[in-house]
Amino acid sequence: MSTVLITGANRGLGLEFTRQYAAAGWKVLATCRDPQNATELNTIAGEIQVLPLDVTDYLAIETVSRILRAEKIDLLLNNAGLYGSRAVAFGETDYEDWFDVFRVNTQAPLKMAECFVEQVANSDKKLIVSISSRLGSIGENDEGQQYTYRSTKAALNAINKSMSVDLVGRGITTVVLHPGWAQTDMGGPNAAVDPVESVAGMRSVIDNLTTADTGRNISYDGSSIDW
Numbered sequence: 001m002s003t004v005l006i007t008g009a010n011r012g013l014g015l016e017f018t019r020q021y022a023a024a025g026w027k028v029l030a031t032c033r034d035p036q037n038a039t040e041l042n043t044i045a046g047e048i049q050v051l052p053l054d055v056t057d058y059l060a061i062e063t064v065s066r067i068l069r070a071e072k073i074d075l076l077l078n079n080a081g082l083y084g085s086r087a088v089a090f091g092e093t094d095y096e097d098w099f100d101v102f103r104v105n106t107q108a109p110l111k112m113a114e115c116f117v118e119q120v121a122n123s124d125k126k127l128i129v130s131i132s133s134r135l136g137s138i139g140e141n142d143e144g145q146q147y148t149y150r151s152t153k154a155a156l157n158a159i160n161k162s163m164s165v166d167l168v169g170r171g172i173t174t175v176v177l178h179p180g181w182a183q184t185d186m187g188g189p190n191a192a193v194d195p196v197e198s199v200a201g202m203r204s205v206i207d208n209l210t211t212a213d214t215g216r217n218i219s220y221d222g223s224s225i226d227w
């Protein structure tokens with residue numbers, strides 16, 4: 001049986017990842033900030049362990065890693081994310097908000113990887129996947145704005161690239177994935193992609209990853225995204 005650890009598993013894409021991996025027979029270590037109020041998560045059938053984790057609490061990440069030290073984690077899935085203030089035009093950026101978003105979108109995935117690298121290295125698949133965004137692409141940015149979200153995801157992409165170089169010797173594959181513009185609280189009701197389709201697409205990409213893919217920036221449909 002394969003094992004996945006997911007951050008932000010209580011709603012949106014994290015909840016859908018939990019549903020689909022549990023249905024596929026994976027063991028799911030589903031982490032979220034407030035398990036007691038994670039009503040939908042707590043009703044999913046399958047081998048699921050729900051654990052409390054705020055990814056900005058780096059001591060808590062270390063504690064959860066110690067609790068799970070005997071696990072073999074095939075897939076570390078850094079899913080938790082923030083968009084930040086919806087005031088996104090030049091001149092509107094909220095600098096305190098930017099810092100909060102940076103902690104979740106950029107620093108937390110690296111801290112998670114640092115804390116769980118042994119459990120990943122001990123697994124069969126040895127995968128670290130972080131959910132980034134096409135909005136983090138510098139090459140594809142022709143619309144401007146969104147300084148906070150774009151910069152935190154672009155920085156996450158840089159972290160993914162460094163990890164791919166640093167961890168290749170341990171047989172670990174690390175990639176960033178774009179889920180499409182998906183109908184979640186973050187994506188909103190007018191988004192183009194159903195979360196079921198988005199997650200099914202990302203699972204297919206993940207299923208087909210090989211060590212040759214390490215460092216890549218990939219969309220849920222399998223296509224590459226420009227840096």
Ligand SMILES: NC(=O)c1ccc[n+]([C@@H]2O[C@H](COP(=O)([O-])OP(=O)(O)OC[C@H]3O[C@@H](n4cnc5c(N)ncnc54)[C@H](OP(=O)(O)O)[C@@H]3O)[C@@H](O)[C@H]2O)c1
Binds near residue numbers: 033055082134187
């Ligand atoms: N939806 C899109 O169109 C889209 C497009 C590109 C990329 N993405 C990325 O996809 C990922 C999932 O997004 P989504 O659409 O599912 O967003 P969402 O519906 O807003 O859900 C965000 C999740 O992140 C969790 N989270 C936020 N801060 C956290 C923290 N400090 N500790 C632990 N969990 C935290 C939330 O938990 P709480 O319930 O406790 O707040 C929630 O579970 C994110 O990384 C996002 O940037 C989404």
